[in-house]
Amino acid sequence: MERGASRPRLGPGFLLSAQGWPYLLLPFIPLAIALDVANASEVAIFITAALGIVPTAALMGRATEELSARAGPGVGGLLNVTFGNAPELIIALFALGRGLHEVVKASLVGSILGNVLLVLGGAMLVGGWGRSKQTFSRTTASAQTSMLLLAAAAFAMPAIFELVDGGGLPPVGAEQIDFGSTVENLSLAVAVVLILTYLAGLYFSLRTHRDIFNPEYDHADAWGWSARRATAVLAISGVAVAVMSEVLVGSIEPAAHSLGLTEFFIGAIIVAIVGNAAEHWVAILVAHKNQMDLAVNISVGSSAQIALFVAPVLVICSFLIGPGPMPLVLNGFELGAVGLAVVIANYVTQEGESNWFEGVQLLAIYAIVVIAFVAA
Secondary structure (H helix, E strand, O other): OOOOOOOOOOOHHHHOOOOOHHHHHOOHHHHHHHHHHOOOOHHHHHHHHHHHHHHHHHHHHHHHHHHHHHHOHHHHHHHHHHHHOHHHHHHHHHHHHOOOHHHHHHHHHHHHHHHHHHHHHHHHHHHHOOOOOEEOOHHHHHHHHHHHHHHHHHHHHHHHHHHHHOOOOOOOOOOOOOOOHHHHHHHHHHHHHHHHHHHHHHHHHHHHOHHHHOOOOOOOOOOOOOHHHHHHHHHHHHHHHHHHHHHHHHHHHHHHHHOOOOHHHHHHHHHHHHHOHHHHHHHHHHHHOOOHHHHHHHHHHHHHHHHHHHHHHHHHHOOOOOOOOOOOOOOHHHHHHHHHHHHHHHHHHOOOEEOHHHHHHHHHHHHHHHHHHHHO
């Protein structure tokens, strides 16, 4: 930010603005914690914790914007998806400890779908409204979607192996299935390959092709934080999101069952949205400011990180915690939905342009997936 540039005022007017209104929900953070400690109604805990996530996600978005103004959208998006996916990783580790393997896999698939369809669709709709089109780097988007294509192929192989030589795909609603040591070891090998590929992708985008993934970025409305302060705020807000997410997830299952929802739907839709609330808000906010490079990096990049890093890390961790290893075998709904999301991600980003109607189409596809998951 140049010296002498104007900065947003943090008074009552700011709190009622498009950027400031989430901070009005800050009181829900201690309220959710208090209700959880007091063993109050699960529905009340669920609602207050969900509202409490919003301001922490907004603060994470501001810190990410400050960092991306200095480092470019590639690094800024990388930091955001790293902290944004931390709550889901923590939640999944607790679920692994309880042996809820199918719920964990459903939440991973739901995160990929949510980012590619819901978040990217919302970003294109909000950002494109009032504009003829928005543009973003085709090279960056192609690299991200190629990583998703690799992940989809990796996810498909254990399922194909189980279909050919095993007992078939797991049914919807199962918690834990013994697939045998062969599939477990196959999943472990696939997980290692995915992590190595993800690390190679980081080196590609942050070192050898840094000029492509980190272009000069105009950010005239920054608050003027230092890099150290922005990093500290990003870390603190990430922890706050994790705390709120843990409180929320603890109340989701009983609250959802009272409404007649399945654990598959809880994992694939509710837990996925909650665990990725931070980047949901950030991607839509920056798209509204016509910063589609960062919006695409956050939405598609988060899906790639879930698929190539979080999922394989959980597979490896399942050999160390919980009742047994978690093979990377998806059920039919999950497998089909991941393939669909990857194809759509490649299609909508191949031209490096977007408009609000493409956002509507992505949101419509996500709505159809949700309806199918409800009926499953």
